[in-house]
Amino acid sequence: MLQIPFSSARSRRYCDGVSRRSFLQIGFTGLASLGLPAILRAQESAAGPTTVNKDTRVILFWLDGGPSHLDLYDMKPQAPSEYRGIWLPQKTNVPGFEISELLPEQAKVADKFSIIRSLYHDNGDHFAAAHAILTGRFGANGLETAPRNPYFGAAASKLIGPRTAGLPAHVGVPHAASVGLNPGYFGSSYLGPEHQPFTAGDPNPDGYQVPNLSVLPDVTIARLQDREHLRKSIDEMRRAADASANIAARESTGKSNPQAALDKFQQRAFDLVTSPAARAAFDIAAEPDAVRERYGRDTLGQSALLARRLVEAGVTVVSIHSGGWDHHWDIKPAYERMIPAVDRSFAALLEDLAQRGLWEKTLVLLCGEFSRTPKMNDGGNGGAPGSMGSPGRDHWGNAMFCLAGGGGVQGGRIIGATNSRGEHPIDRPVTPGDLHATIFQVLGIDPTINFLNHSGRPIPLIDSGSPIRELF
Numbered sequence: 001m002l003q004i005p006f007s008s009a010r011s012r013r014y015c016d017g018v019s020r021r022s023f024l025q026i027g028f029t030g031l032a033s034l035g036l037p038a039i040l041r042a043q044e045s046a047a048g049p050t051t052v053n054k055d056t057r058v059i060l061f062w063l064d065g066g067p068s069h070l071d072l073y074d075m076k077p078q079a080p081s082e083y084r085g086i087w088l089p090q091k092t093n094v095p096g097f098e099i100s101e102l103l104p105e106q107a108k109v110a111d112k113f114s115i116i117r118s119l120y121h122d123n124g125d126h127f128a129a130a131h132a133i134l135t136g137r138f139g140a141n142g143l144e145t146a147p148r149n150p151y152f153g154a155a156a157s158k159l160i161g162p163r164t165a166g167l168p169a170h171v172g173v174p175h176a177a178s179v180g181l182n183p184g185y186f187g188s189s190y191l192g193p194e195h196q197p198f199t200a201g202d203p204n205p206d207g208y209q210v211p212n213l214s215v216l217p218d219v220t221i222a223r224l225q226d227r228e229h230l231r232k233s234i235d236e237m238r239r240a241a242d243a244s245a246n247i248a249a250r251e252s253t254g255k256s257n258p259q260a261a262l263d264k265f266q267q268r269a270f271d272l273v274t275s276p277a278a279r280a281a282f283d284i285a286a287e288p289d290a291v292r293e294r295y296g297r298d299t300l301g302q303s304a305l306l307a308r309r310l311v312e313a314g315v316t317v318v319s320i321h322s323g324g325w326d327h328h329w330d331i332k333p334a335y336e337r338m339i340p341a342v343d344r345s346f347a348a349l350l351e352d353l354a355q356r357g358l359w360e361k362t363l364v365l366l367c368g369e370f371s372r373t374p375k376m377n378d379g380g381n382g383g384a385p386g387s388m389g390s391p392g393r394d395h396w397g398n399a400m401f402c403l404a405g406g407g408g409v410q411g412g413r414i415i416g417a418t419n420s421r422g423e424h425p426i427d428r429p430v431t432p433g434d435l436h437a438t439i440f441q442v443l444g445i446d447p448t449i450n451f452l453n454h455s456g457r458p459i460p461l462i463d464s465g466s467p468i469r470e471l472f
Contacts, residue, residue: 054444055163056407057311057358058156059318061304061346061366064178065325066126068372068393069401070422071335072100074117076374083374083421086332094412102339105347111412112350113364113405114471118416118425121432123370124395126326130178130369134185136436136462145181147189148453152439153317154188155461157195159445164314166278168198171310172319173303175199179369186319190453197319200310203284204302210282281313282306295348296341304345308352311362316443325368329379329392342366350405363407363442371400374422398424402435407442409471433465441467 068085070076075085075098089098092110099107099115106113121132131140131147139148150158153176157169170176176197178184188195200210280286284306295301300322307318322342327334346366353359372393378385379392399418405411416428440447440461447465450458 054442056361056363056442056444057163057316057318058152058363058365058407058439058443059304059307059311059320059349060153061320061342061364061403062178062322063325063342063366063368064130064321064323065327066129066368066370066372066395067325067401068327068331068335069117069399069418070372070374070393071331072102072339073115073401073403074399074418074422075100076420076422079374079421082376086335097412097414100339102335103343105343109347109350112354112359113403113411114409114413114415116402116404116415116430116435116468116471117399117418118428119367119400119402119430119432119435120425121370121397123397126179126369126395129395129397131185132432133367133369133435134178135189136432136465140185145179145184147181147185147187149459150189150191150195150451151183151186151197152436152461153186153197153319154191154195155440155445156316156443157188158191158451159449160316160443162314163316164277167281167310167314169315170195170197170317170319171200171307171315172197172321173200173306173310174202174299175321176319177321177323190459191451200282200306202299202303203282203306204297204299208284277313281309281315284309291352294352296344298341300341301345301348304349305352308349308356308358312356312358327372327392328377328381328388328394330389331372331376331392332390346403353406359406360408361406363409363439364405365402365439367400367402370395370397372396374399402430404438404468404471409442413470415468415470428470430468431465433462434468435465436462437465438467438471 070083071085071087075087075089077084077089085100087100087102090101090104090107091098092107094110097110097115099110121129121138123129123132123138125142127145128138128141131149132138134151135147135149136152137149140146151170153170160169162169172183172186176183176186176199178186183197186197202208284292284302287305287309292302292305295305300320303320307320310318322338324334324338346364349364350359353362353364373396374393376391376393379388379390380386381388381392399422416425416430418424419426437447445461447461450460453459
């Protein structure tokens with residue numbers, strides 16, 4: 001059976017009171033209850049139409065909890081002190097293109113990505129916002145958290161599948177999770193459980209192995225193949241016995257019964273486990289030490305490196321999860337601790353993709369479910385000023401950012417603008433539907449394709465939205 005790994009690291013809570021340790025208790029609709037042969041069987045039977053056959057992939061850096069636009073990619077140095085970003089803007093390798101001084105590595109590769117500064121959905125509910133960004137439409141909220149629509153990676157799984165046979169179509173590293181739900185809005189909803197994400201686990205520890213592709217410690221591939229040979233022999237004897245019984249039945253009734261045969265989906269599952277190509281794709285230890293250091297020897301850095309290995313091997317969508325971005329207080333020390341890993345891993349991935357000839361075929365995105373309030377709070381979170389710590393920012397869906405690079409996207413561009421305090425878009429507003437239309441254009445998927453939801457109603461992949469033309 002497939003197992004969804006779960007980190008035992010110290011848990012954080014969202015402001016909603018949901019703990020990341022709740023992944024196994026809240027909304028668990030992952031693959032753990034499905035055998036891989038059953039998943040593959042259902043995947044083939046549910047295969048839908050594809051559109052343009054483009055050899056492209058998507059990697060999403062998901063900053064779960066909501067990163068601040070004013071402190072990272074849309075600083076307002078002329079705004080009042082309680083609004084403007086804590087850090088100063090810095091120049092990049094693109095004239096007129098400035099980002100936070102917290103991001104020195106990204107400043108060196110700004111020609112490889114663009115910033116959407118005018119993304120918005122006007123909702124400050126973690127669940128509603130995550131659902132909107134990850135599925136392209138609203139449908140869930142803090143009171144009814146169940147996903148109503150599929151993640152774009154699930155749509156890619158159904159309509160395209162992996163770019164290379166024998167690999168998963170959508171992989172979550174270290175897991176696919178949103179707002180404490182696993183897989184939450186990274187899931188497949190009415191497209192079926194066979195399109196749920198394949199979970200890779202944390203690739204940073206020494207001796208990393210993918211639980212979903214690992215055999216028992218005392219079972220070698222050779223022994224597994226021997227067991228497969230034995231099972232085939234037993235199946236052949238069973239088929240022979242069934243055939244004899246079927247001959248007798250046909251002679252007596254004139255009707256034949258379906259024959260038991262080797263299940264091709266079991267064979268595909270076996271091939272995935274034993275395939276050298278599939279196992280090599282997840283073998284991050286094969287990377288030179290210098291490359292691993294370049295990405296950063298931490299979970300986020302190694303997740304980004306594994307994402308590069310996976311898209312290079314033929315996985316269509318990789319989701320990289322980074323949690324802990326819900327900073328209602330102490331935002332300054334939190335960002336000084338967390339941002340360096342984001343800066344380093346994102347920049348390293350962009351450079352690596354370009355150097356390996358994967359740049360034009362791989363779209364890389366970075367965002368969260370919403371941003372943080374332009375005006376900082378007093379650190380009290382409803383209590384006395386400073387009682388919870390130093391100031392932070394609260395939920396803000398009226399203006400947020402998304403980075404985009406590769407996959408045909410032109411780098412060094414700034415799409416849209418917010419007002420002088422970063423409160424709302426004043427130029428080129430971009431919706432979640434527009435973002436999804438852009439992703440589907442890169443993948444070669446027709447966003448008007450309809451699927452039946454749980455009620456039997458036909459639902460298009462997106463309600464509205466157009467590709468963000470300025471990116472191309």
